[in-house]
Amino acid sequence: MLSIENLHAHYGLSHVLQGVSLHGGPGEVVGLFGRNGVGKTTILKTVAGWVPATSGSVRLDGADLAGRTPDAIARLGLGLVPEDRRIFPGLSVEENLRLGLLQCPARSRRENEAAIGRAFARFPRLAERRHQMGTTLSGGEQQMLAMARVMVGTAKLLLIDEPTEGLAPMIVDEIFAIIGDLKRAGLTILLVEQNIHRALDIADRFYAVERGRVTLEGDAASPKDRARLMETVSV
Numbered sequence: 001m002l003s004i005e006n007l008h009a010h011y012g013l014s015h016v017l018q019g020v021s022l023h024g025g026p027g028e029v030v031g032l033f034g035r036n037g038v039g040k041t042t043i044l045k046t047v048a049g050w051v052p053a054t055s056g057s058v059r060l061d062g063a064d065l066a067g068r069t070p071d072a073i074a075r076l077g078l079g080l081v082p083e084d085r086r087i088f089p090g091l092s093v094e095e096n097l098r099l100g101l102l103q104c105p106a107r108s109r110r111e112n113e114a115a116i117g118r119a120f121a122r123f124p125r126l127a128e129r130r131h132q133m134g135t136t137l138s139g140g141e142q143q144m145l146a147m148a149r150v151m152v153g154t155a156k157l158l159l160i161d162e163p164t165e166g167l168a169p170m171i172v173d174e175i176f177a178i179i180g181d182l183k184r185a186g187l188t189i190l191l192v193e194q195n196i197h198r199a200l201d202i203a204d205r206f207y208a209v210e211r212g213r214v215t216l217e218g219d220a221a222s223p224k225d226r227a228r229l230m231e232t233v234s235v
Contacts, residue, residue, distance in 0.1 A: 103153030
């Protein structure tokens with residue numbers, strides 16, 4: 001579903017990604033771990049087209065993403081849930097949610113309304129607050145809205161950046177339960193998350209990133225690989 005080969009990216013003169021290669025199969029949750037500032041978020045933004053790649057290749061379900069705009073990449077089936085959530089001020093919960101429908105302009109109105117209905121069924125808190133301004137929601141509810149907005153489209157691959165940062169433990173449980181539901185629904189998920197133990201419990205495989213490079217790949221179910229990961233990210 002996702003294939004990244006020898007990916008390089010720069011911020012000005014800063015060489016941020018230095019030959020990243022990783023893969024995610026259909027229905028897999030792939031964890032992306034490392035300390036702050038090592039390039040994890042840049043990987044997600046480069047895959048999504050927010051940051052231009054300097055060289056290397058990114059393929060989504062066989063389609064080459066090189067040179068495509070973020071909106072074109074989204075229409076191919078990629079959904080990015082950014083760390084800052086990007087909830088639009090001045091718009092209600094439902095209006096923010098409906099922005100996700102722009103990913104699928106060819107879909108019928110009936111199909112769009114069904115997608116909105118499924119999102120509200122999956123996120124009953126959002127349904128209760130559908131007319132409330134999106135920016136007045138709690139942090140956890142804003143995270144749910146950011147995820148729901150991507151899900152009303154036709155995403156096959158989700159890139160989720162730090163979904164539980166700063167959230168209460170009860171809300172963290174809800175977010176991981178939602179990610180588990182998406183996994184069971186067959187979506188491929190590339191997950192950046194500082195709560196490594198919780199993320200490993202839901203992931204199939206993982207990569208560790210250090211200074212813009214993948215330094216470790218492992219099986220999330222392997223105690224040996226998990227121990228190597230913890231040694232790597234704690235150095």
